Amino acid sequence: MTTTTLASTLSHMAETCTSMRHLKIIHAHALRTSLHQHTVVLGKLFRFAAVSPFGDLHYAHHMFDHMPQPTTFFYNILIRGFSKSTSPWHCIRLFNSMRHNCVAPDEYSYTFLLKSRSRTKLDLPLILGSDEIHGAVLKSGFCYHLYVQNGLIHLYASRGVTVSACRVFEEALKMGSEVDVVSWSGLVAAYVRAGELDIARRVFDSMPERDLISWTAMVSGYSQAKRPREALELFEEMRYAGVVPDEVTMVSVISACTNLGDLETGRMVHHFIEENGFGWMAALCNALIDMYGKCGCLEQAWHVFNGMQRKSLITWNTMMITCANHGEADDSFWLFEWMLRSGVAPDGVTILALLVAYTHKGLVDEGLRLFQSMQRDYGIEPRIEHYGAMVDILGRSGRLQEAYNLLTNIPIPCNDVVWGALLGACKIHGDVEMGEKVIKKLLELKPDEGGYYILLRDIYIAAGRTVEANQMRQAMLDSGARKNPGKQLSRSLKKEDLVHKTLS
Incomplete structure (x- = not known):
């Protein structure tokens, strides 16, 4: 041969x-x-x-x-591979190596580089920033290529930099480029990422044609902004337009149902997922478990959980907190043991879910032992939400001094939400002296929060100390604090809400 x-x-x-x-x-x-x-x-x-x-x-x-001597072709293939990987930052090193070795990049080099940069976290130490890449594109003359222009738009969109995304879009129009649906989708995504949903919707409505990315960006934007009705309405329009949703779209739709407490629509969405073959996707099943749990359907949550062949850490965490919130703390503990036997290592959310279960069960000492051993046994550093959960456990049981000692010796920055939870516990147990100590801490952290003054005033009134109650009311007026009673504290007392936020 x-x-x-x-x-x-x-x-x-x-x-x-x-x-x-x-x-x-x-x-x-x-x-x-x-x-x-x-x-x-x-x-x-x-x-x-x-x-x-x-x-x-x-x-x-x-x-x-x-x-x-690898050529541009080989550099491009490797950059493309890393741009889709879990370590997209390698593309920038390759691109710099390419230039250092005098290998000329082409439009594909920049397209893959821009894609990788849009997928790279901002806090990583990188050699090239967004503006530097944009400058390199302009100097090389590849700014006339539509794929490169779209890459720049999506790069700025991923950062929520609407001014730059719009500038690239407008420059493309001035150059006579025929902007396509990818260009428009990038512009929609930029406004969604920046939280400017109404402008994003106007751009979306102006699109000559819409693709899955643009529909999903708007549905997800509404869902994440706690505008669930608009998310579900747009999803219906999407289905009517014949656009087939993907996993990302469906997670946002389920989240909208969860925020609305709309069990009927949630069940319809679940049926749609099964009919269209999405039921194997872990992210969707996790969202369904969370939805059924928050809508009070523990049996349905278990049905989804037990039907999953692959369970991620988020799956176990979601089911644990769902059981805890339904008063089934023992099931949470059993799930934790099952998870460990399955070889899945816990994280901070797992510990938080267990602390919520201990709170609902009233197992104060057990919760305290878990908190004290989480770093030793599982290598998990306690975060502010774990301290908040412990304040909740100790506060509900009346062990206010222990909660106070815990917060005064906290090795990480504390916040008003956690101290507010302790003040709420002082009100429940009528502890005036502890309430006075806590309010001093709170006023150092957030002097303009009127709700704290009102809570301490209520504690004085309950103790029959009307003189101090009137003095507290006057102190609030003199300080100019906003009268916002209970809002901050009601949030701080619901540690399970923090778990759900972390899971999502």
């Missing part, structure tokens, strides 16, 4: 490859026949390893490192 024929055969085999095991066999044969650097053979092998769902990015990177 001639070299040309062998190279053609290996290329075809690499193109039809279905697993890394198969690919490694082909790669080994290419090495033995000295065809491992053949441009076409190497390209086919490398593409599968880097971007195929059955590939291996680590293996692709190893292949890349052994290339004498």
Whole structure:
């Protein structure tokens, strides 16, 4: 067999490859026949390893490192692979290496780089910022390419920088580019991310055509902004328009049903999920468990939970807090043991869910032991919500001094919500002296919150100390604090709400 024929055969085999095991066999044969650097053979092998769902990015990177002089084509493939991975920040290192080695990037290099940057967290130490990438695009002359323009729009959209996203969109129009549905969707996403939903809706309504991304951005935006009716209404429009939703859309729809307490619509959505083959998705099942739990249907929550073949940590946490809130604390503890036996390690939300269960069960000492051992036994540092849960447990049982000592010795920054929970416990138990100590702390943290003055005034009145009650009312008026009784405290006393927020 001639070299040309062998190279053609290996290329075809690499193109039809279905697993890394198969690919490694082909790669080994290419090495033995000295065809491992053949441009076409190497390209086919490398593409599968880097971007195929059955590939291996680590293996692709190893292949890349052994290339004498990788071209733009090979850089682009690896950047593309990392742009879709769980470590998209590697793209920036590759891009900088590309420029350092005098390999000229093209429009695809920038497109994949922009995609990776939009998926990278802001707090990571990166070499290139959004404006720097934008500047590099302008200098290279690729700002006229629609894919690059769309990448810039979506990059700014991911940060909620509407001014920059609009500027790129308008520049594309001035250059005579035919902006497409991807461009419009990016603009909608930018306004949604910035919390400017009404403007986002106006842009959405102005779109010549809409895709799944634009519909989902608006539905999710309404749901996250606690505008569930608008989310569900838009979802109905989406279905009427014949657009098939995806997992992200459905999670937002379930969340809207949960916020409304709309069990009937929630059940319809559940039926829609099963009918359309989404029932295997863990994120959707987790949202359904949460919805049924908050709507008072524990049996249905268990039905979804037991029907899941793959249970994530969020699944276990959601079911635990659902049981705790239904007064089934023992089931929460049993779930925790089952989770550990299944090899799933707990996190801070797990501990918080258990503390809520201990609160509902009235098991103060057990909750305290868990709190004191969470770092030693599970390597989990207590956060402010764990301290808040402990204040709730101790406060409900009347152990106010212990709660006060806990907060005065807290090693992390404290806030008014946790101290407010302790003040609420002082009112329940009529402890005037402790209430006075707590209010001093609260007024240091939030002097303009009138609800705290009113609560301490109520404690004085309940104790028959009308002189102090009147003095507290006058102190509130003199300080100019806002009269907002109970709102802050009602939130702080519901630790399960914090768990639900964390789970979502």
